[in-house]
Amino acid sequence: MKIGYKLASEGFGPRELIAQAVAAERAGFDFVEISDHYHPWLDAQGHSPFAWTVLGAIAARTERIGLATGVTCPSVRYHPAIIAQAAATLAIMSDDRFTLGVGSGERLNEHVVGQGFGNVRVRQERLREALEIIRLLWQGGYQSYEGKYLRLDDARVFDLPDRLPVIAVAAGGRDAATMAAELGDGLFVTEPRADLVETYRAAGGAGPRYAEVPVAWAPTAEEGVREAHRTTRWALTGWKVMSELPNPANFEAASQTVREEDVREKFAAGPDPEPYVEAVGNYLAAGYDHIVLQNAGPDPDGFIDFFHKELGDRLRHAEG
Numbered sequence: 001m002k003i004g005y006k007l008a009s010e011g012f013g014p015r016e017l018i019a020q021a022v023a024a025e026r027a028g029f030d031f032v033e034i035s036d037h038y039h040p041w042l043d044a045q046g047h048s049p050f051a052w053t054v055l056g057a058i059a060a061r062t063e064r065i066g067l068a069t070g071v072t073c074p075s076v077r078y079h080p081a082i083i084a085q086a087a088a089t090l091a092i093m094s095d096d097r098f099t100l101g102v103g104s105g106e107r108l109n110e111h112v113v114g115q116g117f118g119n120v121r122v123r124q125e126r127l128r129e130a131l132e133i134i135r136l137l138w139q140g141g142y143q144s145y146e147g148k149y150l151r152l153d154d155a156r157v158f159d160l161p162d163r164l165p166v167i168a169v170a171a172g173g174r175d176a177a178t179m180a181a182e183l184g185d186g187l188f189v190t191e192p193r194a195d196l197v198e199t200y201r202a203a204g205g206a207g208p209r210y211a212e213v214p215v216a217w218a219p220t221a222e223e224g225v226r227e228a229h230r231t232t233r234w235a236l237t238g239w240k241v242m243s244e245l246p247n248p249a250n251f252e253a254a255s256q257t258v259r260e261e262d263v264r265e266k267f268a269a270g271p272d273p274e275p276y277v278e279a280v281g282n283y284l285a286a287g288y289d290h291i292v293l294q295n296a297g298p299d300p301d302g303f304i305d306f307f308h309k310e311l312g313d314r315l316r317h318a319e320g
Contacts, residue, residue, distance in 0.1 A: 010040035027308035031066030073105025080130035103170030181205030197287035211288035217303035221270030228296035
């Protein structure tokens with residue numbers, strides 16, 4: 001098992017995110033994963049720096065820790081040719097520590113370029129074409145591509161790493177899990193669903209399986225739940241809502257009925273390591289081996305210290 005720390009670009013500015021990554025490396029995390037957003041989910045979060053600039057700075061400031069996007073949509077706001085170039089450059093800068101997490105995106109971030117977003121089928125088809133383009137460019141040489149939605153005209157990525165980045169494909173259903181096996185190198189999820197692992201493996205997938213675990217560290221469980229409710233209650237609205245709403249104001253309205261009691265049921269919270277161990281255990285039992293701790297508590301430094309002193313060894317021992 002590898003244990004990661006989620007860098008919430010919606011909740012912190014670029015300097016804070018870089019400092020958190022450096023602290024996470026010192027604390028013993030295996031990798032950091034950063035969200036790639038244009039908008040935060042709620043205005044209360046208040047940030048949304050450019051993830052790729054932050055990742056470049058982290059690569060320069062760290063030595064050991066892995067880096068990942070969690071996740072990038074390479075098919076609307078970005079053209080896949082740009083992501084192919086960006087990921088290759090970051091792999092070189094980080095000495096092959098980078099994993100490219102990709103998904104079909106959310107309207108919240110992708111609508112900003114005015115090209116529409118499409119229904120679920122269209123998004124998945126666009127993602128498939130984007131992955132084909134990235135793979136094509138990573139072969140080297142000049143490449144062209146003519147798809148239903150995306151095109152590439154005589155393009156070449158000149159700086160390719162000796163070892164290409166792992167591509168982990170986000171899946172909320174079986175079709176996407178199959179795509180992760182066919183065109184990706186790994187799987188990425190936000191729920192402890194064993195059926196997605198089974199589908200991925202049945203389709204030939206044999207790579208890393210990433211999963212985000214919601215937690216909220218604080219000196220008391222009540223404080224952790226309160227802060228998670230303030231900034232992260234959007235996460236309980238469900239994927240059909242999360243993928244469709246265009247702005248933080250819409251998520252503010254959609255999450256009005258989410259209660260602190262609802263947050264308490266979904267988040268491991270407070271200073272006791274046991275709820276965190278239990279939560280992670282659910283994902284391990286479902287077949288995931290790259291666990292991302294997504295802390296929504298009020299004190300990221302306190303959480304990183306908690307991981308270093310109390311939680312990290314417990315998680316690794318529990319795995320054994």
